[in-house]
Amino acid sequence: MYELGNGEYAIYKNKIYKSSYAVLEGIVNLFSSDPQDINIGFIEKKHLGETYYLKTVKVEEIDKIYYLFYKAVYKGKEVGVSRVTENGKYVIFQGENQFGKKYNFSFIEPGVWEKEVLKEELEKIWKEKSHIFESILKS
Numbered sequence: 001m002y003e004l005g006n007g008e009y010a011i012y013k014n015k016i017y018k019s020s021y022a023v024l025e026g027i028v029n030l031f032s033s034d035p036q037d038i039n040i041g042f043i044e045k046k047h048l049g050e051t052y053y054l055k056t057v058k059v060e061e062i063d064k065i066y067y068l069f070y071k072a073v074y075k076g077k078e079v080g081v082s083r084v085t086e087n088g089k090y091v092i093f094q095g096e097n098q099f100g101k102k103y104n105f106s107f108i109e110p111g112v113w114e115k116e117v118l119k120e121e122l123e124k125i126w127k128e129k130s131h132i133f134e135s136i137l138k139s
Helices: 035-040 097-102
Strands: 007-012 015-022 027-032 043-047 050-058 064-074 077-084 090-094 106-109 112-117 124-134
Antiparallel strands (some): 007 015, 015 027, 077 090, 090 112
């Protein structure tokens, strides 16, 4: 199984990082897998045997924060795509009960229905960016 790259990202010093934006604190946590980022203040961390690099910066230091997510069209309806399974199936999700029941989605929780499908069953697949924050201080 692999993730498609859905999530929050930030552009910091002309490089894209996975991120988490703490709005109330006005900070952004940047996550990297590049050991060279230690040279610009990232700290090495380990979690479950995996090494990553973390840096916390003020939101004013960030050029842009955006959310990246994948969408698809299945049976004429726009759905979200969360990941691809080890056997190559796309895991799609949507929120309508009738559509979920009609096309044999699994009920996950109220408002979330999920199903594994082959790529060929998807009429279209694309990624979208939704801007969360773009610095006007750096213009």
